Amino acid sequence: MTTTTLSTPTSSQTLPPRVASRAWGWARRQLFPSPLQALLSMATLILSGWFAYVALDWLVFSATFVGTSQADCTGDGACWLPITQRLGLFVYGFYPETQRWRVDIAFALAAGVFPLLYIKRIDRRWTLAYLVLLPFAMWWLLKGGPGLPDISSTRFAGILVTVFLGVVGMVFALPIGILLALGRRSKKPVIRVLSVLYIELIRSVPVITLLFMASLMIQLFLPSGWNLDILLRVLAVLVLFTAAYMAETVRGGLQGMPKGQYEAAAALGFSYWKAMGLIILPQVLRNTIPPLLTQFVGLFKETTLVMVVGVLDVVGIAMSTTSTPEWIGRENEVYLFLALFFFAICFALSRYARYLERQLEKSRQ
Amino acid sequence: MSKPTPVTADSTVVRIEHLNKWYGDYHALKDISLTVSAGERIVVCGPSGSGKSTLIRCINQLEKHQRGTIEVLGETLDDNIKRLERIRRSVGMCFQHFNLFPHLTVLENCTLPQTANLHAPQAEAIERALTLLDKVQMRDHANKYPGQLSGGQQQRIAIARALCMRPRVMLFDEPTSALDPEMIAEVLEVMVDLAQEGMTMICVTHEMGFAKKVADRVVFMDGGEVIEHAPPARFFQFPESSRTRRFLDQILDHGVSA
Ligand SMILES: Nc1ncnc2c1ncn2[C@@H]1O[C@H](COP(=O)(O)OP(=O)(O)OP(=O)(O)O)[C@@H](O)[C@H]1O
Numbered sequence: 050m051t052t053t054t055l056s057t058p059t060s061s062q063t064l065p066p067r068v069a070s071r072a073w074g075w076a077r078r079q080l081f082p083s084p085l086q087a088l089l090s091m092a093t094l095i096l097s098g099w100f101a102y103v104a105l106d107w108l109v110f111s112a113t114f115v116g117t118s119q120a121d122c123t124g125d126g127a128c129w130l131p132i133t134q135r136l137g138l139f140v141y142g143f144y145p146e147t148q149r150w151r152v153d154i155a156f157a158l159a160a161g162v163f164p165l166l167y168i169k170r171i172d173r174r175w176t177l178a179y180l181v182l183l184p185f186a187m188w189w190l191l192k193g194g195p196g197l198p199d200i201s202s203t204r205f206a207g208i209l210v211t212v213f214l215g216v217v218g219m220v221f222a223l224p225i226g227i228l229l230a231l232g233r234r235s236k237k238p239v240i241r242v243l244s245v246l247y248i249e250l251i252r253s254v255p256v257i258t259l260l261f262m263a264s265l266m267i268q269l270f271l272p273s274g275w276n277l278d279i280l281l282r283v284l285a286v287l288v289l290f291t292a293a294y295m296a297e298t299v300r301g302g303l304q305g306m307p308k309g310q311y312e313a314a315a316a317l318g319f320s321y322w323k324a325m326g327l328i329i330l331p332q333v334l335r336n337t338i339p340p341l342l343t344q345f346v347g348l349f350k351e352t353t354l355v356m357v358v359g360v361l362d363v364v365g366i367a368m369s370t371t372s373t374p375e376w377i378g379r380e381n382e383v384y385l386f387l388a389l390f391f392f393a394i395c396f397a398l399s400r401y402a403r404y405l406e407r408q409l410e411k412s413r414q
Numbered sequence: 415m416s417k418p419t420p421v422t423a424d425s426t427v428v429r430i431e432h433l434n435k436w437y438g439d440y441h442a443l444k445d446i447s448l449t450v451s452a453g454e455r456i457v458v459c460g461p462s463g464s465g466k467s468t469l470i471r472c473i474n475q476l477e478k479h480q481r482g483t484i485e486v487l488g489e490t491l492d493d494n495i496k497r498l499e500r501i502r503r504s505v506g507m508c509f510q511h512f513n514l515f516p517h518l519t520v521l522e523n524c525t526l527p528q529t530a531n532l533h534a535p536q537a538e539a540i541e542r543a544l545t546l547l548d549k550v551q552m553r554d555h556a557n558k559y560p561g562q563l564s565g566g567q568q569q570r571i572a573i574a575r576a577l578c579m580r581p582r583v584m585l586f587d588e589p590t591s592a593l594d595p596e597m598i599a600e601v602l603e604v605m606v607d608l609a610q611e612g613m614t615m616i617c618v619t620h621e622m623g624f625a626k627k628v629a630d631r632v633v634f635m636d637g638g639e640v641i642e643h644a645p646p647a648r649f650f651q652f653p654e655s656s657r658t659r660r661f662l663d664q665i666l667d668h669g670v671s672a
Pocket residue numbers: 437440442460461462463464465466467468469
């Protein structure tokens with residue numbers, strides 16, 4: 050540190066006081082304002098440094114990444130072989146190997162949503178069309194249909210299931226949530242009561258109960274001989290569940306709109322649906338993107354519950370891995386991998402929500 | 415009913431008869447009758463809470479009335495929402511707080527109502543919007559957002575937006591009372607121009623200079639009733655009611671001291 054706050058009297062009268070380098074100044078102010086605080090800060094720094102070292106050592110430096118079986122795990126650190134050896138299973142589940150390119154394309158299509166949302170120059174109508182077509186394209190690619198051989202749902206497992214449920218769930222939940230929110234504010238009593246009932250009922254039942262009901266009870270209501278794919282059934286539950294929560298967020302946004310916006314639209318002769326679609330909802334959605342994204346994060350994590358009705362998502366594959374004799378005793382690594390997987394995606398989503406929130410704050414100023 | 419509405423023989427644009435309106439138990443409008451012919455300029459004034467906004471908002475049914483009839487361009491206002499939407503397209507309105515759409519640019523604010531509600535082709539809508547923005551001297555700001563503009567500028571855009579719909583009558587609800595003094599003139603100027611072009615106008619305003627200059631009739635309201643209804647010359651010099659006199663004294667005094 051060559052910078053100093055001490056300066057000769059002459060220079061201090063003509064020049065502004067020289068500021069020490071920013072990092073050092075910050076450290077001095079925040080970490081070492083007094084001897085006791087300095088001591089505490091040092092202790093904390095040393096402790097977390099030591100902890101980071103131990104963790105990194107176990108995770109990376111002393112860990113085993115190459116090999117084929119438990120026997121290769123000779124180091125003191127983590128043994129990542131159950132992941133690397135079964136990566137195909139984790140990602141594609143039991144999907145036939147020759148058809149895995151279909152999954153790859155489906156993943157790429159799902160990932161394509163992000164650049165679409167980020168790039169502002171793209172016409173909103175294109176983004177909308179992409180989002181509407183995405184679920185159908187994914188279903189066609191993954192499940193099969195015209196031009197593609199059918200793949201049994203029992204072969205769907207792993208990240209494939211998680212991503213499918215997450216992405217398709219998101220695309221369907223928002224429009225249904227919007228309709229419910231509008232229904233709840235409708236002037237027509239029947240529509241209003243039905244919306245309120247639906248929202249409140251769904252919100253007061255744990256999603257796991259709904260999943261059990263979907264796996265068992267829906268069959269009772271369908272005509273005999275009909276069999277709705279189990280994947281679609283759990284998807285429906287996740288969508289209907291998330292939609293009820295989104296409806297409340299959107300309703301909050303609708304209530305927050307100044308009355309003048311509704312009145313100006315009405316005075317210019319906009320019909321209800323045109324006013325909503327062109328004037329009110331674009332503003333409401335822009336304002337509620339951050340909380341809606343938070344709900345998407347919730348939905349993504351809730352997809353893991355489908356395991357209880359026998360759909361093997363990425364957690365299901367992890368559990369089957371830990372119970373294979375070959376990889377027994379490696380639970381720590383497997384669950385850590387799971388945690389990292391979810392953390393990476395959810396963290397990215399919440400950072401994105403935060404970024405949008407800041408953009409909004411800026412545009413409000 | 416789908417034909418363009420013919421102006422009635424006596425060219426009445428708005429006919430209000432025995433209008434009564436309640437907010438809950440509160441009797442906000444008491445038996446009001448008022449007829450406005452094409453090209454007439456009416457100024458409505460009165461103390462706060464006297465029902466001026468309520469009256470003007472009944473004309474395009476932003477407020478529903480309970481008793482009496484309102485006829486606009488020969489059609490009686492009732493529960494037929496499709497007809498109401500059609501009538502609203504011929505009735506322009508400007509609000510105290512402008513109510514521009516903040517997520518749209520100035521130009522889009524003016525074109526969207528045309529394309530969405532009049533099915534105007536985009537190019538035609540833009541041309542008309544630019545012409546009217548030019549008229550209110552806001553053409554240079556066409557690509558800005560409302561949040562970037564001053565109150566006076568926003569109100570002039572709101573007037574242009576309403577004019578884009580080719581209204582047969584314009585309603586103004588205190589268009590200058592949310593503005594800083596130096597911006598009031600620029601908005602009044604636009605309104606005077608509009609009046610001189612022969613636009614039918616019903617204005618709630620406390621700008622008595624404006625009333626003297628352009629009004630054909632001044633309506634004074636108090637407590638939900640029309641107290642006085644006269645041409646400006648008579649209204650300002652020989653008000654009949656003591657309530658009118660008191661009101662005029664108050665706001666004219668204020669006008670001098672301000
Ligand atoms: N939505 C409403 N619900 C209940 N009462 C209302 C409502 N709107 C207006 N009122 C009441 O009706 C009366 C007339 O209101 P209005 O807004 O028409 O007055 P105004 O003459 O426009 O007053 P100002 O000059 O303050 O705008 C007031 O006493 C007001 O409190």
